Amino acid sequence: MALLLGFLLLLGLYGDTMSEGPLPSSTYTPGGLEFEFPPTSYETRDSYEAGPAGIFFQIVHIFLHMVQPNAFPEDILRKVVQKEFDLSTDYEKPENVVLILKIIYYEIGIIICAVLGLLFIILMPLVGFVFSLCRCCNKCGGEMHQRQKKNGAALKSYFTLSLLVICIFISIGIICGFVASQHIRTHIEKTRKLSESNFNDLRTLLNATPGQIDYVLDQYTTTKARAFSDLDNIKLLLGGGIFEQLKPRVAPVLDDIKAMAEEIQETRESLVEVNSILTDMRQLSANLSNSLSNVKRNLEQALTDPMCSVHPVMTTCSNIMNSLSLLDDSIDFDQLPSLDEQIGNLNDILQTNLSSLVQKSYRSFSAIPGIVQNETVNVVSDVKMTLDSIGSDIKNISKNIPIQVTLSNFIRYLNDTENYIHRHLPTLEEYDSYRWLGSLVVCCLLTLIVIFYCLGLLCGTYGYDQNATPTRRGCVSNTGGIFLMVGVGFSFFFCWLLMTIVVLTFVVGGNVEKLVCEPYQNKMLFQVLDTPYLLNADWRYYLSGMVFNKPDIHLTFEQVYSDCKENKGIYATLKLENTYNISEHLSIKEHTGNINNNFENMNIRIDNIVLLDEAGRRNLMDFSSSGIDKIDYGAFMAATGKNPTKVNLLSFANDLEVKANHLPPGNLKQTLKNNAGILRNIHRDEIIPLQKLMSAVHQKLKELQQKSGGLGVKVANIILFLDSAQDFITNRISTIIAEESKKYGNTIMSYFEHYLQWVKISITEKMAACKPVATALDSAIDVFLCSYIIDPLNLFWFGIGKATAFLLPAIIFAVKLAKYYRRMDSEDVYEDGVETIPMKKLLMSRFIGLSFSEQYELGLSNNVTS
Numbered sequence: 082m083a084l085l086l087g088f089l090l091l092l093g094l095y096g097d098t099m100s101e102g103p104l105p106s107s108t109y110t111p112g113g114l115e116f117e118f119p120p121t122s123y124e125t126r127d128s129y130e131a132g133p134a135g136i137f138f139q140i141v142h143i144f145l146h147m148v149q150p151n152a153f154p155e156d157i158l159r160k161v162v163q164k165e166f167d168l169s170t171d172y173e174k175p176e177n178v179v180l181i182l183k184i185i186y187y188e189i190g191i192i193i194c195a196v197l198g199l200l201f202i203i204l205m206p207l208v209g210f211v212f213s214l215c216r217c218c219n220k221c222g223g224e225m226h227q228r229q230k231k232n233g234a235a236l237k238s239y240f241t242l243s244l245l246v247i248c249i250f251i252s253i254g255i256i257c258g259f260v261a262s263q264h265i266r267t268h269i270e271k272t273r274k275l276s277e278s279n280f281n282d283l284r285t286l287l288n289a290t291p292g293q294i295d296y297v298l299d300q301y302t303t304t305k306a307r308a309f310s311d312l313d314n315i316k317l318l319l320g321g322g323i324f325e326q327l328k329p330r331v332a333p334v335l336d337d338i339k340a341m342a343e344e345i346q347e348t349r350e351s352l353v354e355v356n357s358i359l360t361d362m363r364q365l366s367a368n369l370s371n372s373l374s375n376v377k378r379n380l381e382q383a384l385t386d387p388m389c390s391v392h393p394v395m396t397t398c399s400n401i402m403n404s405l406s407l408l409d410d411s412i413d414f415d416q417l418p419s420l421d422e423q424i425g426n427l428n429d430i431l432q433t434n435l436s437s438l439v440q441k442s443y444r445s446f447s448a449i450p451g452i453v454q455n456e457t458v459n460v461v462s463d464v465k466m467t468l469d470s471i472g473s474d475i476k477n478i479s480k481n482i483p484i485q486v487t488l489s490n491f492i493r494y495l496n497d498t499e500n501y502i503h504r505h506l507p508t509l510e511e512y513d514s515y516r517w518l519g520s521l522v523v524c525c526l527l528t529l530i531v532i533f534y535c536l537g538l539l540c541g542t543y544g545y546d547q548n549a550t551p552t553r554r555g556c557v558s559n560t561g562g563i564f565l566m567v568g569v570g571f572s573f574f575f576c577w578l579l580m581t582i583v584v585l586t587f588v589v590g591g592n593v594e595k596l597v598c599e600p601y602q603n604k605m606l607f608q609v610l611d612t613p614y615l616l617n618a619d620w621r622y623y624l625s626g627m628v629f630n631k632p633d634i635h636l637t638f639e640q641v642y643s644d645c646k647e648n649k650g651i652y653a654t655l656k657l658e659n660t661y662n663i664s665e666h667l668s669i670k671e672h673t674g675n676i677n678n679n680f681e682n683m684n685i686r687i688d689n690i691v692l693l694d695e696a697g698r699r700n701l702m703d704f705s706s707s708g709i710d711k712i713d714y715g716a717f718m719a720a721t722g723k724n725p726t727k728v729n730l731l732s733f734a735n736d737l738e739v740k741a742n743h744l745p746p747g748n749l750k751q752t753l754k755n756n757a758g759i760l761r762n763i764h765r766d767e768i769i770p771l772q773k774l775m776s777a778v779h780q781k782l783k784e785l786q787q788k789s790g791g792l793g794v795k796v797a798n799i800i801l802f803l804d805s806a807q808d809f810i811t812n813r814i815s816t817i818i819a820e821e822s823k824k825y826g827n828t829i830m831s832y833f834e835h836y837l838q839w840v841k842i843s844i845t846e847k848m849a850a851c852k853p854v855a856t857a858l859d860s861a862i863d864v865f866l867c868s869y870i871i872d873p874l875n876l877f878w879f880g881i882g883k884a885t886a887f888l889l890p891a892i893i894f895a896v897k898l899a900k901y902y903r904r905m906d907s908e909d910v911y912e913d914g915v916e917t918i919p920m921k922k923l924l925m926s927r928f929i930g931l932s933f934s935e936q937y938e939l940g941l942s943n944n945v946t947s
Contacts, residue, residue, distance in 0.1 A: 116300050116839045118847045121289050124278040125856045129864045131872065134264055137257060138872045141879045145591055148190035153600045157183055158609050191591050198584035202577045209573030240898040241538060247891045248534050250883065255527045257880025261873040262520035268869040269513045273506055279860050280499045282853035287492055290849045297843050304836040305468050308829050312461045319457070320450025322821040327449070327810060331692065334806045335442055337799050338693060342435035344788060345704050349427035351781050356424060358778050365771045369725060372763050376756055377408045383752040397740050407728035423712060430703045438697040445690050456685040520877065523582060526575050527884050533568030534895060537561045541902035562902030565895040572888045579885045586878040590871055598867035607639035634659050645855035653845045685818050692807050701796050714786040721779040725771050734760035
């Protein structure tokens with residue numbers, strides 16, 4: 082039922098589900114645009130575990146493999162299905178004879194076991210009947226007389242142990258039979274839950290499919306929203322792309338021109354500052370010269386003092402007079418060239434605001450994205466209208482797929498099937514209760530036999546008195562022997578019936594296991610069903626003929642089952658691309674062609690970008706010829722690098738004060754000290770400020786020298802790069818616009834290619850995934866039939882059959898052992914070592930307290946004496 086239900090479900094869903102042809106895969110994966118197909122959860126488990134009983138099932142499988150080691154008879158089964166022979170009329174045909182022999186060869190193990198079982202069924206009642214008659218005639222151990230043997234004790238122990246071991250084996254078989262029967266009963270009760278979970282899963286499959294279709298189609302909204310977002314951001318995406326393509330060639334040139342404009346301004350400011358500092362330096366230098374002249378004149382007058390004519394002082398005065406020539410400035414700043422000409426040139430250059438021109442060029446270049454946005458307003462509007470129309474077409478697809486009617490039909494079919502199963506499940510459970518009672522009776526019969534044997538062993542062992550003669554054995558021992566014989570009687574009476582049940586269940590269970598369960602698990606059963614022209618003589622592949630009415634399409638039961646087992650969609654499972662092509666309904670080639678044409682034919686005009694006009698170019702050329710690179714930086718650097726005076730005034734003042742200290746007190750000494758102080762003040766107030774100005778001028782001129790070095794080459798390179806960038810914009814802008822427009826259009830279209838690719842994968846691999854169908858089929862055959870019924874059924878006959886087979890040796894050992902437990906009517910008496918007189922009774926009055934062996938020896942000795 083589940084097999085038929087599963088494949089009919091697939092066929093019904095196929096009829097109104099449209100297939101899709103291959104779609105071109107997109108080489109662009111849209112970032113952030115990911116779709117996730119909603120998962121579907123099911124109740125029924127994928128696998129079944131037998132639990133602890135699985136070990137016994139494996140043992141039975143091993144036994145069946147030993148009995149039936151032959152491979153699955155595919156050829157035989159194919160011929161049987163094709164009905165190529167009829168035993169009633171064509172049994173004499175050679176091919177039918179060969180086929181029958183193949184069947185016999187395949188079933189030889191089961192046949193041999195069944196024949197042995199039949200022989201057991203036939204012979205055991207017959208043997209029991211003959212055995213009973215024989216014992217009634219005091220034969221076959223029926224005579225209540227036991228011959229004394231020297232190894233009697235050893236034989237009794239051997240028979241007892243053997244019967245005990247056999248009873249243990251029989252008990253294991255009974256346990257296996259009871260476990261198997263209870264396993265069937267327990268799992269038959271679970272059948273209702275199993276069927277309900279499978280029907281719920283199938284119903285979930287049917288109910289979830291429309292929602293899956295709607296979900297897939299609704300994802301177009303996400304795709305369209307992403308496309309609309311990119312269209313609204315065309316200024317950044319397309320305009321920014323064009324801008325970024327031009328930027329490596331344009332931005333460096335504009336940056337260089339901007340830097341040059343700043344350099345012109347900085348150079349002019351530096352020259353003005355240097356010129357101002359030079360003026361201050363000239364003034365400070367003149368003041369310094371006057372101050373030094375005054376000090377020199379004062380010292381000359383002081384040295385005319387009469388004390389200088391005195392010999393010790395005369396030397397000091399002479400030395401001071403000779404050093405006065407050092408009190409003079411060392412630099413004439415008036416000899417340095419003037420910078421007014423260069424400053425005037427730069428002032429003329431700055432009449433043209435080069436920075437403003439550069440900013441204008443920057444604004445013109447940065448306006449490209451805005452120009453693109455303004456030029457593409459109509460194109461964006463047309464593309465949005467096209468995308469809206471695509472959305473309308475895709476939404477109409479759900480209306481063109483009449484799957485709701487099919488689903489509703491199958492929902493009714495599922496409900497009818499479920500009601501049918503629920504109506505008959507009570508009947509199955511009722512029959513199973515009868516089966517369980519019958520199995521219980523079988524197990525109880527064997528258990529009863531084992532109980533008799535065990536009671537016999539128990540009573541016989543514990544009631545046995547080795548001092549008692551066979552005719553004087555106790556009641557307990559005698560009862561044990563009777564229990565053993567009752568067990569033998571029950572064994573003969575019921576063993577044939579038990580073996581009949583074993584043979585019937587063995588033939589049925591063994592063949593179902595080998596011909597259905599095993600080939601279903603290794604899929605060989607599907608391979609037989611997939612044999613060309615097997616189920617229909619006119620169809621090569623039955624399933625494709627039933628689905629498509631095209632029997633040449635390679636669609637097999639094995640492939641469908643395997644795909645459903647892997648939870649693939651119905652589209653891929655049934656190969657629906659051979660009938661319907663969903664790409665015809667999802668095709669947007671016409672729309673995409675229009676969109677691509679719109680983007681490729683966009684007329685974006687960006688031809689009015691001028692990086693720098695003629696005024697700016699002339700400004701650069703004037704700067705290169707402004708003469709700042711021809712300034713005599715060497716003269717300035719040499720002048721500003723010297724000491725303002727010929728001698729260090731501080732050292733001169735200190736030396737003068739030291740010499741004055743060596744003079745005797747007087748006007749000369751005081752005058753010299755005063756002039757030393759004046760020199761220190763001159764150094765502090767005039768030399769140090771002048772040195773700072775000279776250092777500042779030196780640093781400024783050094784920077785100007787570095788900047789002006791190669792000025793003409795720098796300007797020439799800037800103009801060269803400017804011309805190159807302008808030519809690139811003029812000649813390449815149209816190509817860049819076309820390339821970026823195509824790239825932008827491909828980006829927009831890649832969203833829809835990605836969406837359609839996802840739709841294809843969803844429909845072919847995920848939508849209406851038919852795993853519940855394979856699960857239902859597994860539940861019906863692998864779980865219900867094989868695991869719930871056949872495996873425990875095989876364990877039942879295996880256990881009961883083993884127990885029944887062990888009844889035969891149990892009968893033999895029980896009959897033998899009963900002789901040692903039962904009370905005999907007569908016993909053997911020996912005279913001269915030879916049996917002479919059977920006696921009913923042996924007098925024991927004289928031998929009370931002696932063992933039987935002692936009594937026996939004493940009796941022999943008395944006979945000899947007499």
